[in-house]
Amino acid sequence: MLAFLNCEHINKLLDKLDLINHSFDKHIALDKVKKAIFYAKKYHSNQKRDTGEPYYMHPLEVALMVADYSFKTDTIITAILHDTIEDTTLTKEKIAIEFNDNIAEQVLALLYLDSLMLNHFHGTGFLTTSVSCKS
Structure with missing residues (x-):
């Protein structure tokens, strides 16, 4: 499982969390964060961003970004897993088993919040209105 850690983005996150642990006398469980990174990488493995x-x-x-505002392991793991239920085959139940019920509930809550926001903006015409600028 440790071979997956050879990535600039992963190292940047882990270095930041390690610095937080030492600078602010906090305990972000890096082993659990690494496990969440492994799951995010595994379940999003075939997906690409628009940039490729x-x-x-x-x-x-x-x-x-979340680590700038929260030093809680569960919150950081939720950020890492936030798109997994919506975009992959990872389930709330599997997240609860592998991590805990709190993280599973938070990931699911973000999915519902995302859906509510999308429905709200769509209902207001915000997403369907186009604006043209003439020179």
């Missing part, structure tokens, strides 16, 4: 980069880089970037 592997999709799993997006959740790592989200986790980097």
